[in-house]
Amino acid sequence: MANNTRSPLWRKQAVMLVLASALIAGCSGNTGNNNNSAPNTGTPTNSAAPSPGDSSASSEPISLTYWTGLNAFAARSLKEYGESLFYQELEKRTNVKVKFEHPAVGSEAEQFNLLIASGKLPDVIEYNFTTYPGGPEKAISDKVIIPLNDIVEQHAPNLKAYLDANPEMKKEISTDNGTIYAFPALGTGNSNVSSGLVLRKDWLDELGLGVPETIEEWTNVLTQFKEKKGAKTPLTMTLAEFKSERFNGAFGIGIGFYLDGGQVKYGPIEPGYKDYLTQLNAWYKDGLLDPDFATQDGAAKDAKATNGSAGAFPAFIGSAMGKYLTANKDSNPAYDLVAAQHPVLNKGEEPRFFTAAYDYRGENSAGITPANKNAERTAAWLDYLYSEEGNLLKSFGVEGTTYTLEGDYPKYTDLIVNNPDGLSIGDAMAKYLRVSTPSPGFVGDDRYTEQYYSFDQQKHAVKLFNQYYDNLKDTRLPRVTPTVDEGQELSSIMAEVNTYFEEMFMQFVMGAAPIAEFDGYTAQLKKMGIERAIEIYQSAYERYMKR
Incomplete structure (x- = not known):
């Protein structure tokens, strides 16, 4: 198989490399190859830094306003993402409460333009800033989003470790002058096509x-x-x-x-x-x-x-x-x-x-706006999704409810794969998780696709x-x-x-x-x-x- 350089999600060598990157200030793994799609070294790991749920990483509860499109599949079961099991559990772990603002399904681009024109920005905007007129650099100069280099360096150890191990990906999520502008949706695994x-x-x-x-x-x-x-x-x-x-x-x-x-x-x-x-x-x-x-x-x-x-x-x-x-x-x-x-x-x-999808999906990446008074906590909250624990929550949900562990393999429960309300696998995932479409964190975990594609014909197709x-x-x-x-x-x-x-x-x-x-x-x-x-x-x- 020609893509065998794209390493498995949990390869121990990658884990150790990223852990070292998180521990050693200023150290860069430099393991990315020189192509347009970064290898999957530095995928979700347990960083040495505290997770947002630890008392050392978060203290008083905060509230954020968050603008994003509501995926059409999720819209069949949810009025807003705050009803999702994923975000409810994320709030418990991080002490961050999110009030979502959703444009009508299908009107995201139009509503985004109206949002920017209004000047009344939420704390976080989830969008494809590569499509912003003039690009992400213009979005920063227009004061729609803020530069994130220092914030990622100091308050996002999991994302920082990933970017240190994948310099080509850092290039992807930066402007021409090197400014990081969003917490990206990153492809992992072997299912970009x-x-x-x-x-x-x-x-x-x-x-x-x-x-x-x-x-x-x-x-x-x-x-x-x-x-x-x-x-x-x-x-x-x-x-x-x-x-x-x-x-x-x-x-x-x-x-x-x-x-x-x-x-x-x-x-x-x-x-x-x-x-x-x-x-x-x-x-x-x-x-x-x-x-x-x-x-x-x-x-x-x-x-x-x-x-x-x-x-x-x-x-x-x-x-x-x-x-x-x-x-x-x-x-x-x-x-x-x-x-x-x-x-x-x-x-x-x-x-x-x-x-094929780009390893950096572009769409549904999260930018922090100048209106945000808790940028550091917001960064730590988003960074949790780049950790192994955060990715497990985002992709598989809550143990005992949406998945069980078989050894170290998260297996979806019947709530997902044989939903009692008659939801398809895709609709159930959209209701309880944020796994099947791009969003901040990782998308395409092989353990997800292995279970989402239930027919052998599908499993063959994804490999081919x-x-x-x-x-x-x-x-x-x-x-x-x-x-x-x-x-x-x-x-x-x-x-x-x-x-x-x-x-x-x-x-x-x-x-x-x-x-x-x-x-x-x-x-x-x-x-x-x-x-x-x-x-x-x-x-x-x-x-x-x-x-």
């Missing part, structure tokens, strides 16, 4: 076909599905799913901006993109690609994935694969699914482009999809930050570019525009300023590398 291409395994077995790896094999399998299984839409996708890295990687190009030997490129103007469009157009003309891809929604795609209309489709391991397998459990017992490796052009090649995760270090643009002026210029350019690109993508695939017009299309994108956009990202990338 949570979706990919899936096929009907029962059909493959019946037809004597292997799981396709190359584009040629994909063409053959889709053809067989159409001709021998009567699939009306052998490959079904929504238009939005073409914005993820799926088949394009086989042609050596990213779906948008990407890296090639340290140079920023934009996939849709590269020669390989013409080959990619040519293939999609051929599949469309031959009836292998769903003709409704441009207009259908997720529900229509789901129906085709389960009723025999389609034999291949992109799917999330948790929500989609589990749903499809469950839906056919009684009506079609033979129904089976298998994950396919991210496609390549030639046999033996390794995939280098595919959709993540096998080549480390290859992204050479192709994926890290979380760079354009300056305020660059950001404004970039927004202006890309608004026009994206509109034209999306229109032409559909025309090329559906044959309304012949592939012969590709050169004219790229020339038009250049007139719209795409080369200037590439220059902006190149400058931002070079600044990032100097952090």
Whole structure:
């Protein structure tokens, strides 16, 4: 497996390294490798520093106001996070009471802008500050959040130890001038790739076909599905799913901006993109690609994935694969699914482009605002989530209620995996824990994914999809930050570019525009300023590398 450098969550060597980092002032582990995704050294540990629940770390109770979106799954069971078992137990351990302020589900970005404009800030804002206009540096200069370097150094020993052991991650959560701006949601374990291409395994077995790896094999399998299984839409996708890295990687190009030997490129103007469009157009003309891809929604795609209309489709391991397998459990017992490796052009090649979460998730990271009168206690409270004990609470809850220990392995109870109120595993986790979506602390604990993915097909998929995760270090643009002026210029350019690109993508695939017009299309994108956009990202990338 290509990602075997990404160490297990609780490897003793990592634990000792981080413990030493916490104990020795100013000591840096320097064990991170030089790529865009930090290795999992320095994951949750029992720091030598006191936890916020100790009398030496916290005295009088305090109250904080905390603005964050309420996850849609949690919103099914909770009115606000304060009702969650996780936050109720966290309050008991830390003497910190939190009053949550939630924007309406789906209106988070709009409500965030209104919050900032109001000038009435809460103590903590949980958001993706990498998307703030002008970047996190501008959010600090706008006095929306405060710099955290000194606070992390003095009051967040667990996060400090992790960053000392993972210097590349410190680069990720800092501005170009080295300012730490948020308590991040950090990926751990081996599940950063949570979706990919899936096929009907029962059909493959019946037809004597292997799981396709190359584009040629994909063409053959889709053809067989159409001709021998009567699939009306052998490959079904929504238009939005073409914005993820799926088949394009086989042609050596990213779906948008990407890296090639340290140079920023934009996939849709590269020669390989013409080959990619040519293939999609051929599949469309031959009836292998769903003709409704441009207009259908997720529900229509789901129906085709389960009723025999389609034999291949992109799917999330948790929500989609589990749903499809469950839906056919009684009506079609033979129904089976298998994950396919991210496609390549030639046999033996390794995939280098595919959709994956960054180790630093970006979204749902916590910034402390200038309105906060208890910044040090807030930092200690947030830092608890980067300890082993805090991660156990966040990911597994309260022992005896949501999990039991089998040896040193936390096993979810029936309250989670066989909920008496009929909640799915995902909904139960969202109600009692904060584990299945990014939030301050760690996300993706392997012990969580092992239990969340209940079907063997899902367990296979998570291993397969993540096998080549480390290859992204050479192709994926890290979380760079354009300056305020660059950001404004970039927004202006890309608004026009994206509109034209999306229109032409559909025309090329559906044959309304012949592939012969590709050169004219790229020339038009250049007139719209795409080369200037590439220059902006190149400058931002070079600044990032100097952090």
